[in-house]
Amino acid sequence: MGSAPDFPRLPPSGISVIIVGCGFAGLTAAIECDRKGHSVILFDKAPELAPLGDIISFGQNSSRFFAKWPGVPEALDAIVHRSEVFHFHDWTGRFVTTQDFSEEHRRLGGRVNGHRGEIHQILLAHVRARGIEVNLGCKVVAYEEDETGAAVVLEDGRRFGADLVLAAEGVRSKGRELVLGVEDRPLPSGYAVFRTWFPADELRRNPTTRYLVEHGDSHNGWIGQDVHFLAAAIKGGSVMSWVCTHKDDAAIEESWQFPGRVEDVLKVLEGDWDPVVLELVKATPPDRLFDYKLVFRDPLPTFVSPRSRTVLIGDAAHPFLPTSIQGASQAMEDGVVMAACLDRAGKGNVREAVKVWENIRYDRVHRIQQTGITTREQWHKADWDAIWKNPESMHLQREDWILGFDAEEDAYARYDEIRESLPQEVPVA
Numbered sequence: 555m556g557s558a559p560d561f562p563r564l565p566p567s568g569i570s571v572i573i574v575g576c577g578f579a580g581l582t583a584a585i586e587c588d589r590k591g592h593s594v595i596l597f598d599k600a601p602e603l604a605p606l607g608d609i610i611s612f613g614q615n616s617s618r619f620f621a622k623w624p625g626v627p628e629a630l631d632a633i634v635h636r637s638e639v640f641h642f643h644d645w646t647g648r649f650v651t652t653q654d655f656s657e658e659h660r661r662l663g664g665r666v667n668g669h670r671g672e673i674h675q676i677l678l679a680h681v682r683a684r685g686i687e688v689n690l691g692c693k694v695v696a697y698e699e700d701e702t703g704a705a706v707v708l709e710d711g712r713r714f715g716a717d718l719v720l721a722a723e724g725v726r727s728k729g730r731e732l733v734l735g736v737e738d739r740p741l742p743s744g745y746a747v748f749r750t751w752f753p754a755d756e757l758r759r760n761p762t763t764r765y766l767v768e769h770g771d772s773h774n775g776w777i778g779q780d781v782h783f784l785a786a787a788i789k790g791g792s793v794m795s796w797v798c799t800h801k802d803d804a805a806i807e808e809s810w811q812f813p814g815r816v817e818d819v820l821k822v823l824e825g826d827w828d829p830v831v832l833e834l835v836k837a838t839p840p841d842r843l844f845d846y847k848l849v850f851r852d853p854l855p856t857f858v859s860p861r862s863r864t865v866l867i868g869d870a871a872h873p874f875l876p877t878s879i880q881g882a883s884q885a886m887e888d889g890v891v892m893a894a895c896l897d898r899a900g901k902g903n904v905r906e907a908v909k910v911w912e913n914i915r916y917d918r919v920h921r922i923q924q925t926g927i928t929t930r931e932q933w934h935k936a937d938w939d940a941i942w943k944n945p946e947s948m949h950l951q952r953e954d955w956i957l958g959f960d961a962e963e964d965a966y967a968r969y970d971e972i973r974e975s976l977p978q979e980v981p982v983a
């Protein structure tokens with residue numbers, strides 16, 4: 555399938571890219587490669603990409619990408635969460651502080667918060683509108699490469715080759731075997747999240763929960779000892795999404811997402827938890843509740859295969875804890891920077907582009923990954939005497955070096971300098 559003509563793109567670069575995985579990493583990489591004139595083809599093992607999930611937040615550092623994709627900002631505008639403030643409470647319901655994001659938005663631009671599945675569908679529709687080939691129901695079972703290119707092998711035996719393969723297949727990445735030379739499994743983080751998203755009609759009828767949904771969108775958090783509970787009313791208060799992060803040491807050998815049980819959530823919230831929270835949980839339709847074990851891993855030594863023709867991006871390279879609020883944003887930055895590096899390098903220098911890309915991405919992504927732990931500890935191990943003296947110490951750290959960053963501009967600005975600094979033995983063909 556050829557590229558659709560009605561989107562601005564650079565002239566054809568002659569570089570072919572295979573992307574495995576249609577999550578936020580894969581879709582962004584595909585759009586950006588298309589923008590830069592590379593030819594791209596996507597594979598995903600899922601037979602369909604259904605609009606599943608709960609609320610997700612894209613910081614200004616990734617929201618800026620949406621603005622470059624014709625039609626996407628308008629589509630997002632129809633579905634995004636509109637609250638500018640976040641109210642913190644302790645677990646019993648005592649109000650602690652309000653974090654107001656309006657100044658941040660004036661300074662750095664807006665963020666995009668909304669239903670994960672709906673935002674994902676908007677990006678997928680944009681990928682298709684660009685004419686990019688999307689192959690669903692295609693599980694990649696093997697990665698291969700030599701000095702001149704890379705290939706993927708599908709479960710049905712078909713083999714596809716390209717100048718570069720991006721393995722964007724999430725935490726259970728098969729591509730990691732080629733990159734690391736050993737089979738590698740994600741580790742439990744010691745935490746899990748109950749997650750849900752459901753129509754708010756019953757909450758509106760209940761006098762205890764009505765205030766959360768009757769004035770449109772709202773955002774509230776309750777912070778307890780090693781547990782936090784976040785609730786967002788979306789779409790004018792017609793839909794409720796909540797997540798509850800708690801300690802969990804279940805094994806994740808085969809799976810890390812299970813149907814959730816209301817009684818299990820209530821067990822986590824035993825004690826003097828706010829009745830508002832308990833009512834929210836009790837109103838949750840059981841078939842809409844998921845128990846998601848959070849996985850983590852120590853930083854990989856590299857994201858790049860031995861011959862620099864296969865690259866891990868997104869969660870395949872660096873799974874994030876939700877408390878960083880940056881996993882999807884960093885997955886998107888990976889794709890944006892790769893497309894720009896390939897543009898700068900040209901077809902004859904794909905492996906050089908990959909090395910420069912890794913150099914640009916590696917430190918930034920790992921520094922930001924750490925913020926997931928910092929925020930979780932800031933909340934879960936809160937010193938409440940100190941918090942009552944300084945309630946704002948509970949606020950999310952919203953740092954300019956993360957949010958005010960333009961990954962595309964930075965990649966173009968630093969490409970030459972980084973290429974010059976690469977060790978001599980790095981191949982340049």
Ligand SMILES: Cc1cc2nc3c(=O)[nH]c(=O)nc-3n(C[C@H](O)[C@H](O)[C@H](O)COP(=O)(O)OP(=O)(O)OC[C@H]3O[C@@H](n4cnc5c(N)ncnc54)[C@H](O)[C@@H]3O)c2cc1C
Nearest residue numbers: 575577578579599611694723724868869876880881882883
């Ligand atoms: C509870 C929770 C809340 C979060 N909240 C936020 C937030 O607010 N903001 C934020 O930025 N991040 C958040 N994150 C993190 C974010 O969701 C992830 O970092 C991001 O979605 C990763 O995207 P990805 O494309 O790398 O991987 P995925 O979304 O996992 O996509 C991988 C794709 O690859 C496909 N695939 C897998 N194996 C194969 C194969 N062998 N062959 C073909 N296809 C394959 C899968 O079907 C899937 O479609 C949150 C995470 C969690 C768990």
